[in-house]
Amino acid sequence: MKYFTVYILECADASFYTGITSNLASRIAIHQSGKTRGYTSSRLPVKLVWYKEFIDDPSQAIIWEKRIKGWSRRKKKALINGDWDKMVQYSKNYTEYNHKID
Structure with missing residues (x-):
């Protein structure tokens, strides 16, 4: 069985990096x-704050990685914190609503 893992790192500057790997x-x-000479190399140290494993299906892992990369910072934080109510709230188009979303 091969595992593919989508992960989120929190960088020293408090930004998030999302990636995919077969060896976390x-x-x-x-x-x-x-x-890596990439995004995280100038933002060390990094800390693993979230991950999800996919068994024998790299295509699902790639879909999740791309999806998360398109999310706002607050939605990523809700995912990391396991706050499903906020995940739903932040998934809505807040410009359609008359109330403020924190």
Whole structure:
């Protein structure tokens, strides 16, 4: 069985990085080393704050990664915190409503 993992890292500047891997521990070590020469290399250290595993189906993992990358910061924070009510609330088009969403 092969696992594909979508993950979110919180960077030292409080930004989030979303990625996909087949070896989470190794991938986080690469991010922490600064050898990626990408987004996280100048924002060290990073901390794993969320992940979801997909068994034998990389296509579902890729869909989730792309979906999360398109989300707002507050929606990502709701996912990380497991706050499903806010996930639903932040999924709505807030411009259609007359009330403020925090």
